[in-house]
Structure formats: C-alpha cells, structure tokens
Amino acid sequence: MALRIGIFGQGAWGRSLHQVFRQAGHKLSGWSRRDGGDPADLLADQDLMLCAVAMAGVPELSQRLSSQWPSGLPLISCTKGLNQRLRLTASQLWQRSIPNLRSLVLSGPNLAGELDGGLPAASVLASSHSDLAQALQLELSSQQLRLYTNTDPIGTELSGALKNVMAVAAGVCDGLGLGANAKAALLTRGLAEMGRLSQQLGGESDTLYGLAGLGDLLATANSRLSRNHRFGVHLAEGLTAEQAIQAIGATVEGPSTAVAALAMADGGEALLPICAQVVGLIEGRFTPQEAVRALMDRDLKPEER
Template sequence: MRIRVAVVGGGSWGTTVAHLASQQVPTVLWARRDELADEINSKHTNERYLPGFHLHPELRATADLADAVERADVLVMGVPSQGFRSALERCAQHVRAWVPVLSLTKGLEQGTRLRMTQVINEVLPGHPAAVLTGPNLAKEILVGDAAAAVIATPDLIVANQLQRIFHQNLFRVYVNPDVVGCEVAGALKNVIAIAAGMADGLGAGDNTKAAVITRGLAELSRLGEAMGGQFATFSGLAGMGDLIATCMSSQSRNRYVGEQLGRGHTIEEVIADMNMVAEGVKTSKVVMELSSEYGVELPICAEVHAVCHEGATAQDAYRGLIRGQAGGVEHHSLAY
C-alpha cells in the first residue's frame, strides 16, 4: 500500500510542501476555504499565497478536515504557531493511531512556551513527532531552484521514511536527531530576521547587517544549547542556513516586517497590511520569557521585542549604529 500524506494548512509553505509530496505519493491538502480547495483542484494554483505558480496536477485539496486526515499515513501540520494546537486538536478526532506528525511551523506557543513537537506530544501522545526545517523559500522551490532541508526526529526509522517522501533531486532532505536545536533555531531566526530587516529599512550598510546576523547566530546558539540543543545544529541548515536565507531574502516575511519598521511604520500598520503571518513578532515575546527562564542574555532579541511590543522604534534599536547618530555602541543596542 502506498503512503498517503495529508497536509493541514493552505498557506504558501503548506501548499509548497504538499506540492512536493504529491510528486512522490498521493497527497491531499486541507484548506479552510472551499474556494481555495476548488481552485487547487480545478486550476492547480493558489493565487492568494503563491500567485503565478502552478501546482502538481496530482495534488488534491479539500475543505473537509476529516476527508483529508482520516486515511493519512503521515500528517503534516502547516499552520501558524498561534493556531497549531487548535488545528491539531481537530485533527485528533480523525487521525489514525501511531500516524507520524510532521511540523512545518517555525515558532513557539504563546503562554506555554512549547515547541511544536511538544504540542504534538501533548495533543497526540504516542504519535511520532518530527519537524521539517531549513532555508526553504516557497517560491524558489516552486520555480525549481535547488534547496536543502532537515527532518528532525529522534526516531531514525521514522526519519528515513519521511525523508523518502520529500527528498528529490533539487530538494535535498537530510536527517538530524536534534529536534530541540532545530526547532529553537527555526523560531529564533525569525526574530533575528526582523532585526536584519530594520537595517534595510534604516539604510544601514551591509557591514552593519552582517554584524547583526552574525551576533544573532550567537544568540540563537546560546539559547538553543541552554535548552538542550546540540551546538553543531546551529552551524547547519536548520541554524545558519535558515538564518541567512530569512535575513537576506526579499521573500522573507519577517525581514519585510523589520524593513517596514525601519521605514517608520508601526507594528500594527505592518501586520494589518500583510497577507501572511510573520512568526517572529509573537515569538519575540516568548523568546524573552525563555531568556529569563534560562538566564541567557539576548540583546538583539530584546531590541526586537521592544520595537514590536513596547513602543520602541527601529532607530532606538540601532542607536549608535547608523550614520547621523552620535555615540558608540551601547550595551543594550542591537549589535554588541
């Protein structure tokens, strides 16, 4: 019997992963809106999130969650962190026992500060939990550019089976048992990307932006290790690779948020104008709670949190680091 995959979430990345899986195995994508499911089935497009791109003709979509999930051999969760638990609880009513659950979400749960695989273990105990992460920009993958990703799970047998589903010539998938490191890196890189975007919006030079990205990697690594991640993970695809792509690409939602903040827009204005979720905004709040809990200093994340949640400006965050501002680098300025 061939493996059947269900992907929950019709956003840009969920749709892209469903497109990839459908080239290997029967795949169904669950979308909240009937119109989107009909569009994918009839036109093989998702114009709201992926305008101008065509999806694999074998990909099927439905707005009926039970129809998508009940026969799945692998459940892929592609919803934002804020709705992850509720969506998974709905899936729990239909998913068969022991089916592996693969998270695509790069964020942390508000309130509980849990990683997404921890949420999976709470909602669906007994189901193998895994995460797919790395420097993966949806539109580049759809256009056929080469990319690499990591599947992290402690169960090597499950990891190898999931790898077979998603690995292709131009989409290379590697296996890493360090789930903690991969998930922490995926969440924190979004916060650092907001900081990098601020540099763009403020007109700071590439030297400044490179310093912020590099010191951001140090922050990501320190917190990740304190939480139990392995140091090598943070210099790999899930860490440095994803961080570079997210901080540098014009397609990055979190970098875009930072850029708009740097141009003087408020966080409310930026979010209201966006079509998709930028995980780094909410994650910055959780990260500061983790910073306190683990006793790890995260100056860059602290500045991003201040801009997103405490009324500070991007100019405040970059004080002493951009032309026209007097003074040296302060202890609590963005780069240190």
C-alpha cells in the same frame, strides 16, 4: 514508493509543500481552516501527515484531533514559531495532545516563493525516531528538495523559529541603510543569541550551524521573499507593527516568536538583547534608531560562541 500524504494548512508554505511532493510522485490531499470542513476527515487512509498551519492554529488543531489520530500515523511538523503561553514548540504541542505520536520536524532554508518557482533547496528532517526519519528521507527527497536528518527536533525547531526574529532585525538594518558591516555583525551575534536559548532549552550546538540554523538564517535575513525581513524594513520606514503586518498581508511569525523567546528565557542564563530590541520596536517603546543605539551601547565583552 508513492506515499499518501495529507497536509494541514494551505497557506503559502502548505501549498509549496503540496506542489513539491506532488511533483515527486506522491498523492496529496489538504485541509485548511479557510476552506472549512472537518480536519479529521483528512486522516483516513494516509501514510503520512504534514502540518503547515501557522503557530497560532496548532494548539486548537492538535487538541481537536487528539482522540481521532490513527495509531502509528506519523506527523511532520513544518510550523516555525513558539507558543508564548505554554512555552512550547509546535511539535511539543502535538506531542502534548497526542503523547504516542511519532513526530518529526521539517526545517531549513526553504522560502516558499523559490520552491514555487522550481528552484532547488535542502532541509532537515529531525526526530528522536531516527529510523523513521531516515526512511522518510529516502521517500521524500527529490531532484528539487534534498533532505538531511538529525536527532535534535528541539534545537531544529528553536533555530527555525528564532531566525525569524533575526530576520526582522536584519530588515530593520537594511531599511535604515546601515550597510554590510553592520548587518554581518548583527547576524553573527544573532546566531550566538539563538544558540544561547537553544542550549538552555536542550538543543544541540551542532544544529545551530546546520540547515535549520545558519542555513535558514542566511536565506530569511537576506531575501525580499522573506515576510519577516519585509516586516523589519517596514518598521525602519516608520510603520507600526500593525501597519507593517497589514502591508504584508500574510502571517509574520517573527514578532510573536520574539515575545515567546523572552518568556522562555526568563529565569535562565540566556541573554537575548536582539529579541528584546525587536519586542521593544513591536510595542512602540522606542524607534529603530534607538534600538540600534541600545545594541551598540551594550557593555564591551569577549566574543563567545
């Protein structure tokens, strides 16, 4: 059955989702801050809403629409990031503004450039509303995009956000020419770091080794299409964080996510050494070479999952 789908956000990710679901036979309409207009106008007569705006725009948008959201209209949050001030994920921000909202999370290894080229991909729909997730899985899956489901939206969002930080670190590793051994070690320890914070905040361990965790990490940390990876390469080349973002010319969620992750871990047991080094690089407190040295000089200990 063809669905009427509205998408907030018409950046690279929003446009890719628009194309994928339109080609699958659904009826799409969109809104973006750049084009102007009232986002509430998009809510009328829709079966489903998607939000693909950058993390910085989610608090204002969700609050703006809180009193106008139609009862029962579900939302799939496609934003990957963390809010430092409120220490919440994107779907938690929506739920905070609209308590009765039936929300889901879409995440996985889905580089926009590859989807635009018609290449196949798989992602996960995560929600505590398992019946809704399974129904939308059937409606939205296509020849190009295969969807799986889980009941761990928090772990799914945390994995999808934190992999951007690890992709920045992987870009630094590649930019410095440290080789495959070092990068493999970095990503393995990065996955463990992602798991520690996810567990502290209520995520399930199995999610970390699925599409939203390991799957997304492998894609984002190894592709030239990844903005976060390119950002890390630019840092290794000697650019400041501001210069690197200007060179990319698009939103890069990894830097702000690293800062938010440290804030969310504060007071808990999760140790985040890679996030800490990424934040130090962004703030210009040390060089990429010094960041690598700091990680290599950490106390020796048993390897834990």
